Amino acid sequence: MESSAQLKQLRVDLIDPNPENPRTIFRPEEMDNLLISVKKYGVQVPISVYQEGSRYVLIDGERRWRTSKKLNLLTIPAIIQSKPSVLNNLLMMFNIHALREQWDLFTISNKITRVIELLTEKFGIEPNEIQLSEETGLNRGTIRRCRLLIELPERFKKIILIELEKPKSKQKLTEDFFIEMEAALKTVKRNAPGLLNGNIDEVRDNLIGKYKQGLIKSRIDFRMIGKLATSPKNVEFPEEDAANALNQIFYSLDSGIEDIFNTTVGVLYDEKKLISNFSNVLRYIRNLTEEERSDEDIRQSLKDLQIAIEEILER
């Protein structure tokens, strides 16, 4: 990209929004805050544009431009850059935002497919997660989360879009809800593929319904679904029982996740965690240096531990 950018005061009415802008959601509360700030202090950070004939196209700063237009400001400070290629245009927008503020994941998901297409066209091979991360400035975790959203059927995407338009405090079926749910369902597909055969949308609907009713208390509960699906492998829970528990979560309309988890594999996972913690303590003890072994405080802690262990073992 060339660096012949220049700063100018541009007429607001000569600027057009960028059709490739991944950001499509402009929440009223955020716009309101910006409007008050621009009214008080003006546009403090220049927007970025490129020239297209006698007009200019936004690269960065759509909210500032929209606000300036709403306030009927005559001009706006703008950095004029040379016209980028379609791919560079998109990547520039991703990188600007990766460095500054986090967009809604859904908006990124919508455009990342286009970035993958353009990169595939350019390099002749589909970019992997690392390349995609390098090109867009997004971390790999974000890209993975985006992919979960991209793969959702359209009607669920619409639900997210409607939610995203609401103020953050009023959003219920958030992107995070869907990401947690999809990650859990993916784990089920991998570990117990027969359970979701052909019914995945029905399962999604049921889980959404339970969440709305409060039967599923938190989106974090979906992690327990993943644990149930991997329980035959991780805590030797019988496969058939795990399948029954998951079926109950997926299809019975009056049970949440936490209750079923606690009455099936909860204890096994607690036990596994305890054993893992004891192993860690044992490793620490064995690795104590000579100096640590003679330290008074450490010795006292070990004695307390010894007493507690003996009390339990003597029962």
Place this chain on the structure above:
Amino acid sequence: MHFTVLPSPLHTLAEAANLVIKTRYGLADGIVEQQITPEIPLQPTLHWKTKTHFIACEVAERPLPVSVKVQFADIVQTGQPIRIIVAYPKNNDLSLTEYQNDIKSSKNLGIGYLGIDEEYHGEIEYPGVSLALRIDTIDTKIFKPSLKPLVTDAYEHYMKDGNPAVGLQKLGQVVESIILNVAKQAKKKGVFTSARFQPPKHLPQSHLIDDLIAEDIIDIPILGSCRTFANDRNSVSHAPKSRKEAIELERKIRDSFSIGKRILEDLPAKIKERGYKLQL
């Protein structure tokens, strides 16, 4: 209609608002997201320019959005004859208190609002007033108890019903009635001898005031104000032919209402000091 600034979930609502307003005022489609005049510091979602007025429609999630609230004073300052109507979804996320606060503030500011239901049918719930006409809320505590409900009624017609001409007329009728009753009391006492004042025969208010002044019945400066008020009220009864005339006319209506209000503040004391009663 092509919107670039309005968030996409509100596009259909804006189309519905366009239909309601153009039908109500007999206009063509509104102009989308453009400046009205360089000095009006708001580019509303839609606007219309008539021969005499501007009508702006801001489409938002609530009846009194921040864009209108923060720009309101600056818009009023321009003195332009602009009526703002906010179109909002009836099914919104506001709490009842938030909604009621918006409605109350809108009426106090003279900003109209238009609710659109889920089937995209809408009606103008409050038409607002041309902002050049807007007056502040009246503190009725300063008026005599018998005048309070009458002043409130005039204010409600002016601002809350969005009909300033009727509000001004109501206020004028109160002043006229007080003056007429003072004249009657003075005539009864034998101190007012005007030959052309023969109640119940009608005598134009300005003539009556002239005669009251000539015979020094009550404080002359306040009678002078009453005469100016009566003349100005008569001069605002014709419809404006251009935006320039509308600006002048609306300034006169607003100023006349303020003069009438001030007269009703001071008149009772001036009547009393000459031994007359406040009668309506």
